[in-house]
Amino acid sequence: MKYDIAIIGGGPSGMMAAGRAGELGANVILLEKNFKLGVKLLATGGGRANITNFKSNMELANSFGSKGHWLLSGLSKFGPKELIEFFNVRGLKTKIEENNRVFPQSNSAQDVLQVLIDYLKSSKVEVRLKVEVKSVVKTENKIKKLILSDGKEILADKFIICSGGKAHPSTGSTGDAYIWLKQLGHTIIDPRPALTPVILSDKFIKDLEGLSLKEVKISCYQNNKKLCSAIGSVIFTANGISGPIILNMSEIIGRQDPKDLQIKIDFFPDLDFSQLDKKLQEDFSSSNKIFKNALNQLIPPKLVDTLIDLSGIDPFKKLNLITKEERKTLLYLLKEFNLTVSGLAGYDIAMATAGGVDLKEVDSKTMQSKIIENLYLAGEILDLNGPTGGYNLQLCWTSGYLAGENAIF
Ligand SMILES: Cc1cc2nc3c(=O)[nH]c(=O)nc-3n(C[C@H](O)[C@H](O)[C@H](O)COP(=O)(O)OP(=O)(O)OC[C@H]3O[C@@H](n4cnc5c(N)ncnc54)[C@H](O)[C@@H]3O)c2cc1C
Numbered sequence: 001m002k003y004d005i006a007i008i009g010g011g012p013s014g015m016m017a018a019g020r021a022g023e024l025g026a027n028v029i030l031l032e033k034n035f036k037l038g039v040k041l042l043a044t045g046g047g048r049a050n051i052t053n054f055k056s057n058m059e060l061a062n063s064f065g066s067k068g069h070w071l072l073s074g075l076s077k078f079g080p081k082e083l084i085e086f087f088n089v090r091g092l093k094t095k096i097e098e099n100n101r102v103f104p105q106s107n108s109a110q111d112v113l114q115v116l117i118d119y120l121k122s123s124k125v126e127v128r129l130k131v132e133v134k135s136v137v138k139t140e141n142k143i144k145k146l147i148l149s150d151g152k153e154i155l156a157d158k159f160i161i162c163s164g165g166k167a168h169p170s171t172g173s174t175g176d177a178y179i180w181l182k183q184l185g186h187t188i189i190d191p192r193p194a195l196t197p198v199i200l201s202d203k204f205i206k207d208l209e210g211l212s213l214k215e216v217k218i219s220c221y222q223n224n225k226k227l228c229s230a231i232g233s234v235i236f237t238a239n240g241i242s243g244p245i246i247l248n249m250s251e252i253i254g255r256q257d258p259k260d261l262q263i264k265i266d267f268f269p270d271l272d273f274s275q276l277d278k279k280l281q282e283d284f285s286s287s288n289k290i291f292k293n294a295l296n297q298l299i300p301p302k303l304v305d306t307l308i309d310l311s312g313i314d315p316f317k318k319l320n321l322i323t324k325e326e327r328k329t330l331l332y333l334l335k336e337f338n339l340t341v342s343g344l345a346g347y348d349i350a351m352a353t354a355g356g357v358d359l360k361e362v363d364s365k366t367m368q369s370k371i372i373e374n375l376y377l378a379g380e381i382l383d384l385n386g387p388t389g390g391y392n393l394q395l396c397w398t399s400g401y402l403a404g405e406n407a408i409f
Contacts, residue, residue, distance in 0.1 A: 003029045003126075005407050006146060006156035008133050008177070010037040012393055013379025013400035014162030015116040020404030021160075022123025029154060030125050031146070033132040033172055037120075038113040040164070040171035044393065049109035051087070052080040052397070053390040054100045060394065064386045065251075070359045071384065071398060074367075078401040080394060090115045101390050133163075136180040142374045143184070158374045158407040160367075162400060165353025165380040166191055175353075177381055185371045187358040189383040193350035195392075196250045197242035198263065201342040204306045208236040211302040217269035218245055220253060220341075221262045228252050231269055240345065248387040250344050251354060261341035267299060267334050277331050284319040284327065291317045299334070307333055352392050356383040367403035376403040 007018045010032030018030040030037075044050060053060060057075035061068040078086075084094050084102060092115050093105040104111050120127055132149040136159070146154040161181070164173035178188050212235045219229035232245035241263070253261060268276050283294065292315035295304045308315045310333055313326050322330075347353075361370045362377055369375040378399035386392050 001155070003027050003154070003156040005029075005158045005160060005404075006031065006154050007160040007162055008146070009162035009164060009379070010034070010127065010129070011162060011164050011173070011379060011396065012038065012041050012116070013164075013396035013403075014160070015120060016397050016400030017160045017162055017376070017378050017404035017407070018125045018127075019116065019119035019123045020401050021408050022120065022125040022404075024405065024408050026408045028123070028125045029156070030120065030127045031131050031133055031148075031154065032127070032129050035130050037117060037127065037129070040168060040173060041113055041116075041393075042109045043168070043171065044109055045103060045390075047109050048103050048107045049112045050101045050103055050388075050390040050393065051094070051112060052083050052102045052394040054080050054084070054096050054102050060391065063389075063391055064384055064395075067359060067384055068386075070364045071395065073365050074398040074402050075394075078398050083394065083397050086397075087112070087115055090118065099389055133176070136184065138184055138372065141372060143372060158376065160376040160378060160403045160407055161381055162378045162396075162403075163381060165356060166347045167193060167195075167350040167353045167380070169347055173353075173380070178356075181357055181381075184369075184375070186361055186369065189355040189358055191353050191355035192254050193344055193347050193352075194251050194254060194354040194385050195247040195351035195388060196254075196349055197237055197240050197345040198246055198250060198253060198341055199240040199343045199345060200263070201340045204309065205236065205240065205339075206238060207306055208302060209238050211236040211300060212243075213265070213267070213300065215269065217266035218249070219264045219266070220249055221264065222256055222260045224262075227256070227261075234265070241339070244388050247351065250350075251385070251387075253341065254344055254354060258341050258343045263339040263341060265337040265339070267337065273331065273335055276335060277327070280327055280331060284322055287319040289319050291315055291319060291322065294319055351388070352385045353380055354383075354385050356381050359383050365402070366406035367399050368406060376407045378403040 004026040005021050005028045007014050007030045018028050022028045057079045061072045095105045133146045134149045135147045137144050143159045161177050163177040166175035214233045217231045220227045230245040234241050234243040311329050367376045379396040
C-alpha cells in the first residue's frame, strides 16, 4: 500500500503534522518507535506541559535569538493564539502563568497528549507504534520509501521527518535522522545539548548541593569579558548549577571553550558595591557578634561554611574586630562569587538540542525541504531552539502544522 504521507516520529511535531494532514483528507501513516506516542511530551514542564508562551508573534520569534525571524511566517499561520484555540475547542482549558507561560488548566501533560491522540483518531491517521525507521531510500531527487528495522518498507508520496533531536535519548530521540538527512544532501549544523545544567570544577560545589537561591544575578565571563547576565533563581546540584536562567545561558556557554569561562553570582543585585559595603560597615562596626552568626543572617545557612573558608576570616572573630581588608574580601565574595565552568551536562539531562537541519535549506512558509522535493521537516530536528518557557513546543506545533498542511498538495 502506498500512503499519501508518511511521518516519522510521534512527538508533538509529528502528531500535529499527522493530524493536520489527515484532517485535510490525506491518507497518513505516523511511525513511532516507542510503544506509545508523546513520551517526551509527557515529561514537559515537569509533567504539566508548558505548551507555549503567550506573547506577540514578533516577541516570540525574537526569543529564539538571531534565527528566530525564520519562524515568523509560520507563527502568523499557527502561533500561540491559534494553538490555544486549537486546544480550547477540543476541550482542553488553558491558563497563563508567570512570564506568559501557558499550561493546561489541569496541570496535566497527559491531557495535552490525549487531545492530540483524539485529533489523530478523528483525522483517520494510521498510527503504527514500536516501528523503527532504519533508512530512507531516495531515487533522483525524491524519497521513494522508508525501510523499517524488521525489513518492511513504507511507500508514500510525501514524507515528513519529525524524529526530534538528541536530548533525553531515553524518550526515543536518538538523533537517527541526522545521518539520513546528510545522505539526502542536507547540511546538519553540529548538534549539541541545550537547556542543560552547567558543570563546575570548584571543590566546594558538592557542599552546596541542594542550595536554592532566588533573585540573584548570574553573569558569565570569558577571560573576564562578560558574555551574558540575568537575574533569577539557581539551584546547586551535585556537580554544578541549574535553574531556568542557567538552562537558558547554557546555549551561549555551549558555544565557547569551557576552559575560559567563569560564572559569578551577585547575592545582592539590588545593592551596588558601595551600598553593600556601607551596609556591612554599619552592621559590623559596633557589633560584638561573631562573624559566623552574622553571616547566617546575611546569606542562606548552607552557604555560610563555604564563604567562611573562601574568605579566610576566623568564623569566631568579633564583627567589630574585622579589618577593612577582610570586609573587602567578604564584599567581593558576596558580589562576585566566582565559579569555574568545566562544561555542560550532556544529552541525558538536556531539554533541547541546538543545531540540526540548516534553516536555509527549509522553506519557512511550508516546511518543505529545498533539497528533496517530497520531504518536509518539523520540530527539534530543525536548527532552531529557544529558551525555557514554552518556546520549543511552540516551534513543534507551528512547524508540524505547516508541514502537515503543505505536504497534502
Ligand atoms: C524534560 C523535558 C522537559 C521539557 N519541557 C518543555 C516545556 O515545558 N515546554 C517546551 O516548550 N518544551 C519543553 N521541552 C522540549 C520539548 O519537549 C521538545 O522541544 C519537543 O518534545 C520536541 O518535539 P519533536 O516532536 O520535535 O521531537 P520528540 O518529542 O523528540 O519526538 C520525536 C519522536 O520520534 C521518535 N523517533 C525517533 N527516531 C525514530 C525512528 N528512527 N523511527 C521511529 N520513530 C523515531 C522518537 O521515539 C520520539 O517519540 C522539554 C524537554 C525535556 C527533555
